[in-house]
Amino acid sequence: MDKKISKATMSRFPVYLKALRKMQHEGKETCLSSELFEITGIQDTTIRRDFTYLSKTDNFGRRGRGYDVKHLIDGLSEVLGLGLDESIILIGVGNLGSAILKYNRWQYTVGKIVCGYDMDKNKEGERFGVKICHIDKLEETFPSDCKIAILAISENVQGTVDRLMKLGIKGIVDFTHSHFMVQEGVEVQTVDVVVAIQELVIKMKSNDQE
Numbered sequence: 377m378d379k380k381i382s383k384a385t386m387s388r389f390p391v392y393l394k395a396l397r398k399m400q401h402e403g404k405e406t407c408l409s410s411e412l413f414e415i416t417g418i419q420d421t422t423i424r425r426d427f428t429y430l431s432k433t434d435n436f437g438r439r440g441r442g443y444d445v446k447h448l449i450d451g452l453s454e455v456l457g458l459g460l461d462e463s464i465i466l467i468g469v470g471n472l473g474s475a476i477l478k479y480n481r482w483q484y485t486v487g488k489i490v491c492g493y494d495m496d497k498n499k500e501g502e503r504f505g506v507k508i509c510h511i512d513k514l515e516e517t518f519p520s521d522c523k524i525a526i527l528a529i530s531e532n533v534q535g536t537v538d539r540l541m542k543l544g545i546k547g548i549v550d551f552t553h554s555h556f557m558v559q560e561g562v563e564v565q566t567v568d569v570v571v572a573i574q575e576l577v578i579k580m581k582s583n584d585q586e
């Protein structure tokens with residue numbers, strides 16, 4: 377792709393992708409930008425402009441006929457470097473981990489949690505349809521195609537991250553409040569409710585000052 381895609385456009389792509397995967401799941405083959413507007417709240421002019429950045433746009437989006445849902449999904453997945461079927465593992469099946477497992481919005485977006493791990497033997501078995509293994513069995517049960525791990529543990533974070541990296545994990549969604557080191561080529565995405573509230577308060581204050 378030759379055209380440079382702006383950050384704002386890139387941040388809207390996952391939103392379109394999620395909406396389109398849901399449409400595809402419901403059996404829809406084409407969609408109008410106005411329909412995407414209704415689902416995403418993003419103006420259709422913005423949507424149409426954003427889609428011009430996708431490499432396959434030449435073949436679709438003819439006026440009035442709408443976009444081919446599959447072509448759009450392929451184009452967006454290509455740009456975002458995402459597959460539909462990421463195998464994700466969850467480490468720590470406590471309060472937060474269980475809530476994440478129960479959250480069933482995975483399937484239209486990035487893939488699914490294929491296995492959970494916990495150091496508590498009582499957690500072994502199955503939860504919300506997902507197999508839970510003891511963390512001691514991580515190496516022997518690790519899904520070979522898995523590149524992403526969600527961390528919702530409270531102890532031995534660095535040791536666990538080291539084991540995950542040895543197994544080939546390249547992306548970590550981190551809910552712990554611990555500082556840990558990763559090797560080059562491993563990405564960490566931190567999710568923190570407190571930080572989100574802090575940012576919200578800052579935005580609210582700056583609104584008051586305007």
Ligand SMILES: NC(=O)c1ccc[n+]([C@@H]2O[C@H](COP(=O)([O-])OP(=O)(O)OC[C@H]3O[C@@H](n4cnc5c(N)ncnc54)[C@H](O)[C@@H]3O)[C@@H](O)[C@H]2O)c1
Pocket residue numbers: 467468469470471472473493494495496499511528529530531532533536550551552553567568569570
């Ligand atoms: N980011 C956020 O916004 C946010 C919000 C709430 C909690 N947290 C953090 O998420 C983590 C989990 O919170 P919680 O409320 O679910 O705690 P919890 O005690 O209910 O659950 C933690 C689970 O992880 C397991 N565990 C701990 N260390 C482990 C390890 N090294 N390997 C395997 N399993 C391990 C425990 O057995 C337990 O089942 C904590 O670190 C907490 O501080 C973050």
